[in-house]
Amino acid sequence: QTPTRLADYTPPNFNIEAVSLDFDLNPKETTIRSQLTVTRLAPGPLVLDGEDITLKSVSLDGKTLKRSDYSLTQTQLILKDLPERSLIEIETVCNPSENSTLMGLYVSGGRFCTQCEAEGFRRITYYPDRPDVLSVFRVRLQADLKDYPYLLANGNMVESGALDGGQRHYAIWEDPFPKPAYLFALVAGEFDILEDSFTTMTGRDIPLTIYVDPGDASRAEYAMDSLKRSMKWDEEVFGREYDLDRFMIVAVRDFNFGAMENKGLNIFNSSLLLADAATATDMNFERIESVVAHEYFHNWTGNRITCRDWFQLCLKEGFTVFRDQEFSADQRDRAVQRIKDVKALRMRQFAEDAGPLSHPVRPSEYMKIDNFYTATIYEKGAELIRMLKTMLGEDDFRKGSDVYFERLDGTAATVEQFLESFEIATGRDLSQFMRWYEQAGTPELSVEVESPVNMPVSLTKITFTQKFSPASGQADKQPVIIPIRWQAIGDTGPITEPQLTLLKSKENAVSLPDMGEDFSLSILQDFSAPVILKTRQTSKDHLRLMGQDPNAFKRWEAGQTLARELIGTQAKAIESGQMPKVNKALRGYCQALGKTLDDVNFNSSFKALALTPPAATEIIQASETSDPIAVSLAGEWLSRAIGDTLHEDLLNLYHALSDEGTFSPDAHSAGRRALRNRCLSLLASRQDPVVAGLAIEQLGTATNMTDELAALMTLTKLGGKRVETSMTEFFEKWKNNPLVIDKWFSVQGMRKHDSGIEAIEALVNHSAYDPRNPNRVRSLIGSFAMANPHMFHAVDGSGYAFFTQQVLDMDSRNPQVAARLLGAYEVWRKLDAKRQGLIKAQLRHVIGAAPSKNVMEIANKTLGE
Ligand code: B3K
Ligand code: ZN
Numbered sequence: 001q002t003p004t005r006l007a008d009y010t011p012p013n014f015n016i017e018a019v020s021l022d023f024d025l026n027p028k029e030t031t032i033r034s035q036l037t038v039t040r041l042a043p044g045p046l047v048l049d050g051e052d053i054t055l056k057s058v059s060l061d062g063k064t065l066k067r068s069d070y071s072l073t074q075t076q077l078i079l080k081d082l083p084e085r086s087l088i089e090i091e092t093v094c095n096p097s098e099n100s101t102l103m104g105l106y107v108s109g110g111r112f113c114t115q116c117e118a119e120g121f122r123r124i125t126y127y128p129d130r131p132d133v134l135s136v137f138r139v140r141l142q143a144d145l146k147d148y149p150y151l152l153a154n155g156n157m158v159e160s161g162a163l164d165g166g167q168r169h170y171a172i173w174e175d176p177f178p179k180p181a182y183l184f185a186l187v188a189g190e191f192d193i194l195e196d197s198f199t200t201m202t203g204r205d206i207p208l209t210i211y212v213d214p215g216d217a218s219r220a221e222y223a224m225d226s227l228k229r230s231m232k233w234d235e236e237v238f239g240r241e242y243d244l245d246r247f248m249i250v251a252v253r254d255f256n257f258g259a260m261e262n263k264g265l266n267i268f269n270s271s272l273l274l275a276d277a278a279t280a281t282d283m284n285f286e287r288i289e290s291v292v293a294h295e296y297f298h299n300w301t302g303n304r305i306t307c308r309d310w311f312q313l314c315l316k317e318g319f320t321v322f323r324d325q326e327f328s329a330d331q332r333d334r335a336v337q338r339i340k341d342v343k344a345l346r347m348r349q350f351a352e353d354a355g356p357l358s359h360p361v362r363p364s365e366y367m368k369i370d371n372f373y374t375a376t377i378y379e380k381g382a383e384l385i386r387m388l389k390t391m392l393g394e395d396d397f398r399k400g401s402d403v404y405f406e407r408l409d410g411t412a413a414t415v416e417q418f419l420e421s422f423e424i425a426t427g428r429d430l431s432q433f434m435r436w437y438e439q440a441g442t443p444e445l446s447v448e449v450e451s452p453v454n455m456p457v458s459l460t461k462i463t464f465t466q467k468f469s470p471a472s473g474q475a476d477k478q479p480v481i482i483p484i485r486w487q488a489i490g491d492t493g494p495i496t497e498p499q500l501t502l503l504k505s506k507e508n509a510v511s512l513p514d515m516g517e518d519f520s521l522s523i524l525q526d527f528s529a530p531v532i533l534k535t536r537q538t539s540k541d542h543l544r545l546m547g548q549d550p551n552a553f554k555r556w557e558a559g560q561t562l563a564r565e566l567i568g569t570q571a572k573a574i575e576s577g578q579m580p581k582v583n584k585a586l587r588g589y590c591q592a593l594g595k596t597l598d599d600v601n602f603n604s605s606f607k608a609l610a611l612t613p614p615a616a617t618e619i620i621q622a623s624e625t626s627d628p629i630a631v632s633l634a635g636e637w638l639s640r641a642i643g644d645t646l647h648e649d650l651l652n653l654y655h656a657l658s659d660e661g662t663f664s665p666d667a668h669s670a671g672r673r674a675l676r677n678r679c680l681s682l683l684a685s686r687q688d689p690v691v692a693g694l695a696i697e698q699l700g701t702a703t704n705m706t707d708e709l710a711a712l713m714t715l716t717k718l719g720g721k722r723v724e725t726s727m728t729e730f731f732e733k734w735k736n737n738p739l740v741i742d743k744w745f746s747v748q749g750m751r752k753h754d755s756g757i758e759a760i761e762a763l764v765n766h767s768a769y770d771p772r773n774p775n776r777v778r779s780l781i782g783s784f785a786m787a788n789p790h791m792f793h794a795v796d797g798s799g800y801a802f803f804t805q806q807v808l809d810m811d812s813r814n815p816q817v818a819a820r821l822l823g824a825y826e827v828w829r830k831l832d833a834k835r836q837g838l839i840k841a842q843l844r845h846v847i848g849a850a851p852s853k854n855v856m857e858i859a860n861k862t863l864g865e
Helices: 217-238 282-297 310-331 334-353 375-392 394-408 415-426 432-438 539-548 552-575 584-598 604-610 616-622 628-645 647-656 667-683 689-701 705-718 721-734 738-750 757-764 774-787 798-811 815-830 833-848 853-863
Strands: 014-024 030-040 046-049 054-060 070-072 076-079 085-094 104-108 111-115 135-144 150-153 156-163 168-179 186-189 192-199 205-212 247-252 265-269 444-454 458-467 482-490 499-503 507-513 520-523 532-534
Touching: 054 076, 111 247, 111 265, 135 150, 135 186, 150 168, 186 265, 192 217, 205 217, 217 247, 217 282, 217 310, 217 394, 247 282, 265 282, 282 310, 282 667, 282 705, 310 334, 310 375, 310 415, 334 375, 334 552, 334 604, 334 616, 334 815, 375 394, 375 415, 375 432, 375 482, 394 415, 415 432, 444 520, 458 482, 458 499, 482 539, 499 507, 520 539, 539 552, 539 584, 552 584, 552 604, 552 616, 552 628, 584 604, 584 628, 584 647, 604 667, 616 628, 616 815, 628 647, 628 667, 647 667, 667 689, 667 705, 689 705, 689 721, 705 721, 705 738, 721 738, 738 757, 738 774, 757 774, 757 798, 774 798, 774 815, 798 815, 798 833, 798 853, 815 833, 815 853, 833 853
Parallel strands: 014 135, 205 247, 247 265, 444 532
Antiparallel strands: 014 030, 030 085, 046 076, 054 085, 070 076, 104 111, 111 186, 135 168, 150 186, 156 168, 192 205, 444 458, 458 507, 482 499, 482 520
16 A cells, blocks of 8 residues: 655646536435536546446447546546547446445435545545546535425525426536536435525625524524634635625534535534534534634635645645634634643644654645644644734734635645745744644754853843754654744733844844843743643742733633642652642642632633643653553542542532523533532532532532533542433433434543443443434543543553454444544553553554555554554
């Protein structure tokens, strides 16, 4: 198997001037007639991709071709010696109802839908399935009227009508904007709809429609509201107006990931679209808002300007994540948003970069592109855009993005062209910045402070140094440009203005005049660069920053740093069989948290985050090697210490924050609920009948899913007989709502079951479990692997064995989702020797089982042999 390489990129030989597709939709056998108007760009054959489809006929300029006129392999249809311009007609057949990969055309809940990114269009018809071939699409759909009353495709509907005396019907859609095949979509079926409209900045009225399962229309209201706010925000902040005459979103239940930005016809996993107070948590609302925005923003960053090849994936994904993060910051609370984004970055991207799957934001080779929709491409990609903005400043950043949109509209672009646009707009040289895209791994930033020397004036010298550890085959790494926001903080507040230092070489020193008082440096305010910070700061410094730093992000960060150190030390002690100790640092940390809780300058969301110590995954990923169960126990120990020390405060706050009455998903109300439930969870760190009583009462009286689920999770943490009863009651109450049952499965997956792995095995055989539905599998198996350290990392290897078996089972149906699950093993080098051995054996077993190309790539890379 040879990888695809960036260095091998060659432009296509042919342009597709126009494509016309005719779908005769039938679940078992759908016939697709395609007409391609093809013009030559360079010498050579026309290469069309195709997978798992049956070719019925090919004709060239009206003449049917014989089998000897073309070559056909498992994956390609190749036509040689074509004239300068020709019309190719191709008829193929596929079987959507048997398509369990959920790529290409498939059936979900009795409805047809498609997923083409990255390489799904080739499962529909033979076509140059590469993002640099842009064409205008005309699509005709015909299907049975009763089962498929709605026939949707990209763009604008130009015609529709009845067929066969009303039994069947058809619709014709035209998308005037040239697009690559990965943005193609069609949907057919019965839906309930939610309608609204948006008036653009130039006064165009755009009808907006969301298509959902019958009965779900009211659950799409929040998504609709988010959509309208996104459209407005993109006009105001980036000057981007919507282009087509209508905008549609469809919710489907079986979906490989979150959502898809198909031109004018976004398709969403229903878990990221449907929400109401009773069935969705605040986290669901928040995600819906950001994903609706994300997919909408792709219309400019992704669709109008797309990627030349899949190596440039970060061009659309990094930029679009940055845009959705900024949108959420503007809609909610900027500091809180930044904290959440950094938390996610550390959990997922830093972990990825510290493990065997580490790769640059712009990789240079891949086996399966599906495996590269990673935290590095998305989240680190967004951090790079954020640094660019920090370096350029607000105005120049906007100038640069304006030039980008103007220069490259309608093209398939590269990262170089993106940066060039900012160079043109600002006159800056961004060549060094490109290294951020090409070098894998998280740089370390160390800071040394030298106390004042009195010659000739008293100065404090601050030295910033950057270091890359050689990783992923890139031994020789060059310094990157690191924007460092910093400030000196004394005992009563800042003693300098905030500074921005650009560290361009390996090392750089700045000087501060003697301030005449002791201070701590607040470094990387707002996390101005995605680096690992190494300082000699002590708990005294962290406590000072927790109390005095004007930068809310750093206040949170100082607390996290303290917590990380406390958990790390405690985990080592547990590993060597020592008893937990209460020391000065722990007391100081808990007291500082107490002060944060009392501080009226912080909102509830911030306080809830401050009260949440880093997760075990984050600690493990940042350490050399550790026993994951010891780390997890250490985390529980710290929560218990916080719960004990602040018992009274937490209890009072819990009562003070009681339900406000009418539910609203806004940031303020959500923050109150988050803090209240955080209090409950900390209080439940130790067995306490009073707290158990509170949780039981909350479970029984909750009027929204946030509080209901938090109570249920608190009860599972407390353990005992009532857990089983509560789980059963919750299931019975919600068994008709798949999205809530997903939550039930994920609580089951995260629980420490007394009966061991058999309990999880039994859940796989539960009547509500469906191994074909990715949401369900992710809920149970995903949460088990990512959030149940005690059972997943069980030292007898039972958790790993079970998990491997589930991944292989999934692989037989859906390689993409299976490969993603298998990513849970990326942590193995960070674990103790015993577990390293266990996981290596599992990975070898996977490789020996002749898995899909997707799973093979992840298994091989993870094992690294
Ligand atoms: N662009 C899609 C992701 C497609 C993933 C394909 N394996 C959704 C998004 O990032 O908006
Ligand atoms: Zn995206």
